Amino acid sequence: KAGVTQTPRYLIKTRGQQVTLSCSPISGHRSVSWYQQTPGQGLQFLFEYFSETQRNKGNFPGRFSGRQFSNSRSEMNVSTLELGDSALYLCASSLVGLVDEQFFGPGTRLTVL
Amino acid sequence: SQKIEQNSEALNIQEGKTATLTCNYTNYSPAYLQWYRQDPGRGPVFLLLIRENEKEKRKERLKVTFDTTLKQSLFHITASQPADSATYLCALDDATGNQFYFGTGTSLTVIP
Numbered sequence: 369k370a371g372v373t374q375t376p377r378y379l380i381k382t383r384g385q386q387v388t389l390s391c392s393p394i395s396g397h398r399s400v401s402w403y404q405q406t407p408g409q410g411l412q413f414l415f416e417y418f419s420e421t422q423r424n425k426g427n428f429p430g431r432f433s434g435r436q437f438s439n440s441r442s443e444m445n446v447s448t449l450e451l452g453d454s455a456l457y458l459c460a461s462s463l464v465g466l467v468d469e470q471f472f473g474p475g476t477r478l479t480v481l
Numbered sequence: 482s483q484k485i486e487q488n489s490e491a492l493n494i495q496e497g498k499t500a501t502l503t504c505n506y507t508n509y510s511p512a513y514l515q516w517y518r519q520d521p522g523r524g525p526v527f528l529l530l531i532r533e534n535e536k537e538k539r540k541e542r543l544k545v546t547f548d549t550t551l552k553q554s555l556f557h558i559t560a561s562q563p564a565d566s567a568t569y570l571c572a573l574d575d576a577t578g579n580q581f582y583f584g585t586g587t588s589l590t591v592i593p
Contacts, residue, residue, distance in 0.1 A: 458525075
């Protein structure tokens with residue numbers, strides 16, 4: 369069974385731009401969650417989608433948004449990028465959600481200049 | 482404020498010994514706690530999940546305990562090997578299951 373895939377793996381953007389990251393979960397998994405990882409703040413929960421609905425949300429500003437498609441693939445969007453948004457963005461998929469074992473992708477490394 | 486702390490950022494132990502990692506939390510009442518391993522440049526890998534009504538869970542050389550009174554989880558790796566060297570993260574929910582929090586992580590190095 370193929371693992372979680374994320375595209376692109378690396379991105380360089382400038383302040384003020386927006387970015388869209390993509391995540392393909394493991395086949396059969398309906399829950400996709402997103403995380404931001406930085407050296408200073410560690411791994412922080414952004415949001416979780418299940419069956420195309422945002423079910424849970426972390427403490428991030430509205431510039432961070434996401435969606436999930438009928439095939440469970442998910443996208444995350446960050447608008448009006450700030451320098452502090454530079455981070456490794458990870459997505460994870462699971463069968464039922466946050467209470468279940470989560471399978472992480474390799475991440476997208478975003479650099480904001 | 483809410484906080485999840487893991488013992489010392491770095492832990493070095495000799496091969497063959499038991500590594501014990503600590504996860505302490507305040508102002509949470511989690512229903513479950515998970516442990517993950519993360520290697521440099523890669524996403525975390527799930528290791529074990531323990532629920533609030535379970536005291537101990539084992540999987541091969543791994544053992545995790547969960548003490549909701551002390552607000553602490555201990556993660557043990559017995560007969561440690563250099564291949565166990567990685568960063569270990571604990572994670573828990575906020576009792577409502579609506580939020581998920583990771584600890585600061587402990588970097589474990591097993592010395593041959």
